[in-house]
Amino acid sequence: MTRAQGLVAAALLVAAVPARADAPPVCTEGIHQPGPTPPRRLTRLEYNNTIRDLLGDDSRPADIFAAEESALGFNNNATVMVVSPLLAEQLMRAAEAIAERATRDLKKLLPCPSVACGRTFVETLGQRAFRRPLEPEERQKLLRLFDQGRRTGLRAGLEAVIQAVLQAPPFLYRDAPASKNDAHVAKLDGWALAARLSYFLWATMPDERLFAAAAAGTLETPVQVQAEARRMLADPRARAMVTGFHRQWLTLDRIDRIDKSRNGETKDFNSALNGLFREEIETFLDWAVWDGGGDLPTMLTSSISFLNGPIATFYRMPGVEGREFQKVAFDPAQRSGFLTSAGMMSLLAKPNQTSPILRGKFVREKLLCELLPDPPANVEVNPPKLDPKLTTRERFAEHTNDVGCNKCHRLIDPVGFGFEAYDALGRYRATENGHALDVSGDVKGSDVAGAFEGAVELTNKLADSTQVRSCVVAQWFRFAYGRGETPDDRCTLAKLEREFAASGLKIQDLLVALTQTDAFLYREGAPR
Amino acid sequence: MTMDRRTVLRGAGTAVALPFLEAMLPRRASAATKMKRPLRFIVFGEMNGHIRSTWVPTGTETAFQFSETLKPVEPFRDRLVIIDGLDKEASTKSEGPPHMKALGPMLTGSSLQKGNFTPGGVKASVGMGYPGNISVDQKIAQAVGDKTKFRSLELGVQVDAEGNPETRMCYRAINQPLPPENDPRAAYDRLFADLPPPGVAKKAWVAEHARRRRSVLDLVMDDYRRMLGTLGAEDKQRLESHLSSLREIEGRLEIGAGASCQRPRPVDVRGIACTEPDQAARRNDCTDDVFGAIGRAQMDVMTTALACDLTRVATLQWSNCGNRVVFSSLGHNKTHHDLEHQADAKILTQINVWYAQQFAYLMTKLASVKELDGSTLLDNCVVLWCYELSNGAKHGTTQMPYVLAGRAGGRLRSGRFLTFQGRAHNDLLISCMNLMGVEGETFGDAKYCKGPLPLA
Numbered sequence: 001m002t003r004a005q006g007l008v009a010a011a012l013l014v015a016a017v018p019a020r021a022d023a024p025p026v027c028t029e030g031i032h033q034p035g036p037t038p039p040r041r042l043t044r045l046e047y048n049n050t051i052r053d054l055l056g057d058d059s060r061p062a063d064i065f066a067a068e069e070s071a072l073g074f075n076n077n078a079t080v081m082v083v084s085p086l087l088a089e090q091l092m093r094a095a096e097a098i099a100e101r102a103t104r105d106l107k108k109l110l111p112c113p114s115v116a117c118g119r120t121f122v123e124t125l126g127q128r129a130f131r132r133p134l135e136p137e138e139r140q141k142l143l144r145l146f147d148q149g150r151r152t153g154l155r156a157g158l159e160a161v162i163q164a165v166l167q168a169p170p171f172l173y174r175d176a177p178a179s180k181n182d183a184h185v186a187k188l189d190g191w192a193l194a195a196r197l198s199y200f201l202w203a204t205m206p207d208e209r210l211f212a213a214a215a216a217g218t219l220e221t222p223v224q225v226q227a228e229a230r231r232m233l234a235d236p237r238a239r240a241m242v243t244g245f246h247r248q249w250l251t252l253d254r255i256d257r258i259d260k261s262r263n264g265e266t267k268d269f270n271s272a273l274n275g276l277f278r279e280e281i282e283t284f285l286d287w288a289v290w291d292g293g294g295d296l297p298t299m300l301t302s303s304i305s306f307l308n309g310p311i312a313t314f315y316r317m318p319g320v321e322g323r324e325f326q327k328v329a330f331d332p333a334q335r336s337g338f339l340t341s342a343g344m345m346s347l348l349a350k351p352n353q354t355s356p357i358l359r360g361k362f363v364r365e366k367l368l369c370e371l372l373p374d375p376p377a378n379v380e381v382n383p384p385k386l387d388p389k390l391t392t393r394e395r396f397a398e399h400t401n402d403v404g405c406n407k408c409h410r411l412i413d414p415v416g417f418g419f420e421a422y423d424a425l426g427r428y429r430a431t432e433n434g435h436a437l438d439v440s441g442d443v444k445g446s447d448v449a450g451a452f453e454g455a456v457e458l459t460n461k462l463a464d465s466t467q468v469r470s471c472v473v474a475q476w477f478r479f480a481y482g483r484g485e486t487p488d489d490r491c492t493l494a495k496l497e498r499e500f501a502a503s504g505l506k507i508q509d510l511l512v513a514l515t516q517t518d519a520f521l522y523r524e525g526a527p528r
Numbered sequence: 529m530t531m532d533r534r535t536v537l538r539g540a541g542t543a544v545a546l547p548f549l550e551a552m553l554p555r556r557a558s559a560a561t562k563m564k565r566p567l568r569f570i571v572f573g574e575m576n577g578h579i580r581s582t583w584v585p586t587g588t589e590t591a592f593q594f595s596e597t598l599k600p601v602e603p604f605r606d607r608l609v610i611i612d613g614l615d616k617e618a619s620t621k622s623e624g625p626p627h628m629k630a631l632g633p634m635l636t637g638s639s640l641q642k643g644n645f646t647p648g649g650v651k652a653s654v655g656m657g658y659p660g661n662i663s664v665d666q667k668i669a670q671a672v673g674d675k676t677k678f679r680s681l682e683l684g685v686q687v688d689a690e691g692n693p694e695t696r697m698c699y700r701a702i703n704q705p706l707p708p709e710n711d712p713r714a715a716y717d718r719l720f721a722d723l724p725p726p727g728v729a730k731k732a733w734v735a736e737h738a739r740r741r742r743s744v745l746d747l748v749m750d751d752y753r754r755m756l757g758t759l760g761a762e763d764k765q766r767l768e769s770h771l772s773s774l775r776e777i778e779g780r781l782e783i784g785a786g787a788s789c790q791r792p793r794p795v796d797v798r799g800i801a802c803t804e805p806d807q808a809a810r811r812n813d814c815t816d817d818v819f820g821a822i823g824r825a826q827m828d829v830m831t832t833a834l835a836c837d838l839t840r841v842a843t844l845q846w847s848n849c850g851n852r853v854v855f856s857s858l859g860h861n862k863t864h865h866d867l868e869h870q871a872d873a874k875i876l877t878q879i880n881v882w883y884a885q886q887f888a889y890l891m892t893k894l895a896s897v898k899e900l901d902g903s904t905l906l907d908n909c910v911v912l913w914c915y916e917l918s919n920g921a922k923h924g925t926t927q928m929p930y931v932l933a934g935r936a937g938g939r940l941r942s943g944r945f946l947t948f949q950g951r952a953h954n955d956l957l958i959s960c961m962n963l964m965g966v967e968g969e970t971f972g973d974a975k976y977c978k979g980p981l982p983l984a
């Protein structure tokens with residue numbers, strides 16, 4: 001696979017030249033370019049999970065925190081997450097409440113009620129919460145705080161320490177630079193790698209095994225990191241992480257908000273379907289990644305899906321009853337991968353009509369990683385009026401006929417027209433208003449340019465597209481590393497694309513590959 | 529704060545029925561006002577646009593007739609300045625998606641920077657970012673907010689949780705958006721947190737509470753300070769936002785926990801989000817009855833906070849541009865945003881009137897609070913009512929509608945209808961600053977500024 005075929009990589013390559021005069025032109029062994037390494041604040045999900053694993057507190061205290069700022073489609077982008085006074089206050093009150101709960105029963109918290117046991121607890125908690133051994137100064141300060149608080153009582157001392165630990169930067173932020181590290185690029189130690197692995201693959205703090213490996217010095221080499229990554233993938237928490245990625249990348253949460261109450265065909269649609277639509281897609285993708293083919297083409301083209309009784313009724317799929325989701329096979333001429341699911345087609349439609357624009361735009365932005373310009377501000381962006389004498393394609397002819405509109409819509413509409421066999425609710429249809437459907441299309445200006453006939457052929461073309469692979473790699477890059485790509489990342493991206501292709505486009509292998517890059521194993525040093 | 533709070537806690541009867549805070553509004557505001565009535569600044573942020581023909585009053589500066597849209601606020605005629613014709617140049621001239629560039633400059637007077645927000649971009653620098661300035665409410669809060677428990681209060685009504693330039697109105701500094709609190713109950717709890725349990729002496733309790741917090745915060749803040757030294761410029765900016773937020777808390781530990789007010793009866797309206805996963809209730813949650821109830825609860829919380837001098841700067845953001853609110857009480861069955869694009873003047877005027885009624889509710893609340901000298905809280909406010917857009921269907925940002933309310937303690941000559949041509953909304957933001965006692969000839973992108981409007 002050549003990188004230049006991927007628009008993503010190509011754009012980065014061009015940008016790389018003026019960005020850094022001293023950047024090495026080729027990706028050479030021994031020269032490491034980790035890219036920016038911003039400190040990453042725990043997301044609400046990570047905070048909840050970490051508190052559960054650190055103190056056995058499963059009250060999900062972060063649910064009420066102000067939401068993360070989010071960029072490039074993901075809510076873990078470190079470069080935009082800031083702390084407002086409101087959030088700082090929420091973090092403080094959460095720390096106080098957690099500390100109060102944890103110290104309610106001192107017998108449970110401490111093996112013995114002595115000061116010595118208290119001091120051991122402080123040191124152990126500090127190390128686990130900071131995910132590395134405490135620096136001497138940190139230990140000293142926590143113990144001093146414990147001693148101050150102890151004047152009121154053992155409980156007060158422990159409460160103060162827990163409060164401080166849960167608000168301290170080494171707890172709330174991962175990938176914080178080591179204070180004494182002034183090398184420009186540094187390899188991460190086992191502790192830092194353990195935290196990177198656990199938050200990437202499990203969205204929580206390292207487990208005892210990762211900590212033990214870090215302490216023993218057996219989490220240092222790429223091979224050792226890879227072995228741990230493979231072990232962690234076998235855990236259900238990795239599946240939950242992948243589902244979380246899909247939810248954000250493909251905007252599956254928005255399916256919960258679909259409102260077709262203005263559709264008029266309420267006998268086929270009710271709001272209970274929203275959750276089922278999303279569950280169908282999530283279950284299918286989970287199967288595709290972990291149990292099915294495990295590869296990107298399966299996600300894009302399989303006719304397998306998972307339905308329960310109510311959603312099977314919607315699909316008019318006989319033989320499925322009850323609330324449990326079960327595996328079914330659609331007619332492969334009608335459905336192909338997650339794009340053609342009723343939930344996705346319904347999401348990318350208006351209440352009372354399909355939207356070739358939303359559908360074309362989704363493919364362009366989410367699967368091809370293209371940036372489409374906004375429509376001019378003074379254009380009224382209503383879809384053309386409904387007209388039973390015309391098909392949707394015919395109604396949208398103005399876009400294609402108007403030179404101004406056509407500049408962008410020639411890229412969008414012909415992709416969307418390929419999905420015209422799915423109506424506004426996502427039901428399969430052979431005709432529209434009694435007229436035969438024209439589902440031919442084209443993905444102009446991409447590496448799958450050329451005529452196609454219908455969504456099944458389109459999804460198969462997308463599964464073969466180098467540009468789609470590069471885009472999937474880029475989306476995973478953004479999610480895994482908590483930032484956008486930069487010119488410094490071109491070797492990391494090239495390596496990921498190469499390994500993804502070599503694996504036969506297996507998602508699990510891509511996840512492992514993400515732990516083997518400069519961006520994962522190294523960090524930029526402190527500024528000089 | 530020496531005033532006996534029992535003497536100030538008297539029900540203030542208003543014509544508008546209140547679910548809860550009625551009983552606790554102080555007849556007179558805090559003891560601070562005994563010396564000098566503090567000025568307060570409020571923003572009422574309405575999303576989407578207006579219909580010009582039903583909004584602009586007719587007549588002259590002082591002898592004017594209220595338009596159909598503004599009719600609900602007519603009872604407050606002598607407390608209003610209606611301002612027509614300003615152009616939101618920082619939006620018009622900005623790059624970016626229409627709603628992002630309309631909302632970002634609204635209170636900042638500054639166009640969008642480049643940034644990371646536009647999805648689908650191939651590299652960070654191609655997308656759009658936050659506006660390039662602090663917002664005017666925060667600029668004012670920097671100057672007047674150091675004596676109160678909260679420097680400012682950001683409240684929202686079903687504002688999208690996801691933070692980006694299309695959903696955030698207030699900025700503490702460049703790239704530091706302030707998320708609004710959408711839940712009136714949580715907002716209320718926050719105002720009146722940290723009061724001693726019944727029967728415990730307040731002063732000693734507050735001092736002890738503050739001492740314990742300070743010992744923890746001191747340790748934590750020291751860690752952040754040390755960490756800053758190891759970071760590059762951009763990372764440093766973000767971590768500084770964390771440190772300064774902690775400093776904000778720490779600096780106010782002893783400032784009155786509801787200085788002159790007793791803890792009132794709790795709010796019982798929750799901030800229901802349109803996305804609440806409860807299947808059965810979802811659709812109704814996005815209708816104007818729920819939307820309005822949350823909004824009025826937030827205005828109650830806001831009035832209480834201002835009356836009790838817990839803060840002097842408060843903003844209320846009504847959802848965001850792409851909102852899913854359906855005004856079913858008006859017979860609508862499409863969302864506000866969808867209707868905006870259909871551009872039916874009659875229907876959109878109905879929605880604008882609905883918002884004017886909410887604004888009138890806020891006026892009524894503010895006017896019901898009496899200060900010691902006989903003036904009302906409203907008299908000592910500058911309330912800025914702004915719209916995101918002018919012509920909603922076209923995402924217009926020229927000839928914007930604005931209303932100022934209150935008298936700024938006598939500094940604002942109200943009861944007027946003013947029209948400006950060739951002036952940018954930056955000048956109105958400068959006026960707001962000046963009225964609140966903050967000096968300055970420019971605000972936001974200086975190239976659009978000609979100086980304050982003649983409002984005094």
